[in-house]
Amino acid sequence: MTANIVLAILVTSLATYISRFLGALTSEKIGETSKIYKWFNCVAYSTLAALISRMLIFPSGDLSDVHYILRIIVILLSILIFYITKRNLVYPTILSAIILATLNSFAV
Amino acid sequence: MINLKYFIKGIVCSKKFDSPAIALGASFIAIGALLKNLGFNIQESIFSTFLTYALPGSLVMAESMLIGASLVNIFLAVWLVNSRLFPMTVSIMPLLKHDSQPRWKYYISCHFVAVSSWLILKSNYEEIDRKYRIDFWIGIGTATWLIAIFSTVLGFYAADFLSKDMIIGLAIVNPIYFMCAMIGVMKTIQLSSAIILGAFLGPIFYFFSPEWSVLLGGLVAGSIAYFIGEVYDS
Numbered sequence: 001m002t003a004n005i006v007l008a009i010l011v012t013s014l015a016t017y018i019s020r021f022l023g024a025l026t027s028e029k030i031g032e033t034s035k036i037y038k039w040f041n042c043v044a045y046s047t048l049a050a051l052i053s054r055m056l057i058f059p060s061g062d063l064s065d066v067h068y069i070l071r072i073i074v075i076l077l078s079i080l081i082f083y084i085t086k087r088n089l090v091y092p093t094i095l096s097a098i099i100l101a102t103l104n105s106f107a108v
Numbered sequence: 109m110i111n112l113k114y115f116i117k118g119i120v121c122s123k124k125f126d127s128p129a130i131a132l133g134a135s136f137i138a139i140g141a142l143l144k145n146l147g148f149n150i151q152e153s154i155f156s157t158f159l160t161y162a163l164p165g166s167l168v169m170a171e172s173m174l175i176g177a178s179l180v181n182i183f184l185a186v187w188l189v190n191s192r193l194f195p196m197t198v199s200i201m202p203l204l205k206h207d208s209q210p211r212w213k214y215y216i217s218c219h220f221v222a223v224s225s226w227l228i229l230k231s232n233y234e235e236i237d238r239k240y241r242i243d244f245w246i247g248i249g250t251a252t253w254l255i256a257i258f259s260t261v262l263g264f265y266a267a268d269f270l271s272k273d274m275i276i277g278l279a280i281v282n283p284i285y286f287m288c289a290m291i292g293v294m295k296t297i298q299l300s301s302a303i304i305l306g307a308f309l310g311p312i313f314y315f316f317s318p319e320w321s322v323l324l325g326g327l328v329a330g331s332i333a334y335f336i337g338e339v340y341d342s
Contacts, residue, residue, distance in 0.1 A: 005147075005148055005152050005173075006152065006155070007179060008169055008172075008173055008179065008182055009152065009155055009156045009159060009160070009169070010159070011179050011182050011183045011186070012156070012159075012160050012165055012166070012168075012169040012182060012183075012186045013156075013159035013160045014183070015165070015182075015183045015184075015186035015187040015190060016160050016161075016162050016165045016186060016187075016190045016193065017218075017219060018187065019187070019190055019191050019192075019193040019194040019197070020193045020194075020197050020218040020219060020221050021215065021218055022194055022197075023193060023194045023195070023196065023197025023198045023201065023218060023221070024197055024201055024214050024215055024218040026194075026197075026198050027197065027198045027200075027201035027202050027205075028201075028205075028214075030198060030201075030202050031202060032202040032203055032205075037198075037199070037202055038298075038334060038337070039330070039331070039334045040195050040198040040199045041195075041199040042298060042299075042302040042330040042331070042333045042334040042337065043195040043199075043302075043326055043327060043330030043331070043334075044192070044195040044196045044198070044199040044326075044330070045290070045293075045299055045302040045303050045306065045330065045333075046302045046303065046305060046306030046309075046325070046326040046327075046328075046329035046330035046333060047192040047195055047196075047306065047322060047323065047325070047326025047327070047330065048192060048196070048223060048286070048290065048303075048306070048326075049290055049302070049303040049304070049305075049306030049307040049310065049326075049329070050306040050307065050309060050310025050311075050313075050321065050322045050325035050326045050329065051164065051189075051192055051310065051322045051326075052283050052286050052287050052290065052307070053287075053306070053307040053308070053310050053311050054310045054311055054314060054321060054322055054325075055164070055282075055283040056283045056284075056287065057311045057314075058311060058314050058318070059279075059283075060167055060168070060171055061138075061142060061167055061170070061171065061279060062138070062142070062272070062275050062276050062279050063276060063279045063280060065272075065276070066276055071280075074280060074284070075284070075287070078284045078287070078288060079287075079288070079291065082288045082291065082292075087288075087292055088126060089126045089128075089130075089285060089288050089289060089292070090126050090130065092284060092285075092288050093130060093131060093134075093281055093284055093285040093288070094130075094281075096280050096281065096284040097134070097277035097278060097280055097281045097284075098277065100276060100277050100280045101273040101274055101276060101277030102273075104273050104276055104277075105273045
């Protein structure tokens with residue numbers, strides 16, 4: 001293993017575990033029905049929604065090479081498929097991959 | 109030590125037909141391929157998913173390494189993008205608490221907190237006896253974690269056979285799945301506003317600070333949603 005890569009992995013995992021561990025420590029004093037728990041729950045859902053929409057609108061990695069019009073088409077189609085299939089999660093997910101890969105192979 | 113019955117229940121729960129494990133698997137196949145292209149060997153790729161097990165964090169690490177960022181920069185960038193795990197952990201651990209259970213279970217199993225395992229727990233915990241919820245959670249965590257590691261290996265070896273368009277297709281699976289899952293849980297005014305506001309504020313804050321956008325967007329959106337819920341849900 002390359003020293004640099006191993007160090008980067010260790011640093012990444014440490015930076016990740018800190019948030020999880022602090023969460024476990026903080027939650028020791030928080031009851032399930034308390035107001036602070038409700039607030040944390042809202043923040044958790046909002047942060048996830050913020051992350052997901054950022055991944056779709058300002059993607060990193062391979063997705064950033066895809067034109068934003070194509071991404072918007074796939075997002076809208078997926079929501080449509082989700083509702084048409086009575087809130088099934090599998091169909092929009094699998095179809096989104098196929099639709100995007102196909103559309104992108106036609107785009108230059 | 110760990111109640112086997114509930115542990116297995118957790119594993120089985122993660123393998124349902126419409127489980128988030130699908131999205132998890134697809135995205136870690138993409139990660140495996142990405143790490144290989146970045147110059148990681150198979151041991152390093154496994155090691156990475158084994159220890160980090162958080163998709164956006166691995167992506168940030170990969171991108172930072174591409175531009176030759178320092179270890180301090182990698183640490184900060186990963187910490188910022190994965191800080192969402194803090195409120196996520198706080199919002200499930202109280203559901204798993206039981207006085208008879210030892211603390212180490214909570215400290216170790218917090219490593220399993222990730223979007224997919226979190227969603228599986230959130231939609232299933234009510235059916236589980238409170239005393240054994242932590243064992244159920246460890247089961248979910250073990251299953252999703254192993255799927256992530258296995259998919260990384262699969263992606264690493266499939267990298268040479270995957271076309272660019274296929275990798276792009278795999279990369280969209282994760283955000284699309286979780287977008288639909290989020291729409292699916294919008295059942296109260298509080299949760300709906302948390303999710304809708306978060307989805308708008310995250311990208312808006314991106315214009316001010318790409319690194320802080322998720323954290324700040326989530327914090328502001330979540331706080332507004334909390335107050336909206338206090339007023340309208342009760």
